Amino acid sequence: MTRKWIDPAHLWETLSPTTQQRLGTLALALGLVRIESLAVEIADLVRVETAEAEILSALESALTWNVPGIDGMRNHLVDLNQIGIRMCRTCGCTEAFNHPRKPGWANQTLCVACSESGSTA
Numbered sequence: 017m018t019r020k021w022i023d024p025a026h027l028w029e030t031l032s033p034t035t036q037q038r039l040g041t042l043a044l045a046l047g048l049v050r051i052e053s054l055a056v057e058i059a060d061l062v063r064v065e066t067a068e069a070e071i072l073s074a075l076e077s078a079l080t081w082n083v084p085g086i087d088g089m090r091n092h093l094v095d096l097n098q099i100g101i102r103m104c105r106t107c108g109c110t111e112a113f114n115h116p117r118k119p120g121w122a123n124q125t126l127c128v129a130c131s132e133s134g135s136t137a
């Protein structure tokens with residue numbers, strides 16, 4: 017099975033300044049809402065989660081309308097290693113979402129589970 021990958025860092029460099037501004041602002045807002053969520057009362061969590069969903073929806077719209085070729089990328093996997101998040105390039109697991117029975121890493125981009133099953137990254 018051959019997976020097709022997107023490098024988000026490379027894609028960013030191909031975007032217009034206007035699109036970068038829009039996407040960057042949305043990403044910033046999402047991060048700020050996540051930080052805000054750490055400080056709010058339980059009763060306010062629904063408002064924060066709704067804000068997150070709204071921002072993600074706006075982010076999806078911005079990608080759909082402003083990123084050339086986005087439709088062709090729908091069946092690709094996003095290579096999180098390119099943005100500093102460790103991810104197995106064979107199965108897609110990450111540090112936070114690892115194989116439940118075989119956690120751990122064989123190398124930077126290959127998890128232990130895939131390594132022992134003979135897959136290569």
Ligand SMILES: [Zn+2]
Nearest residue numbers: 104107127130
């Ligand atoms: Zn893996």
Ligand SMILES: [Zn+2]
Nearest residue numbers: 107109115127
């Ligand atoms: Zn894995």
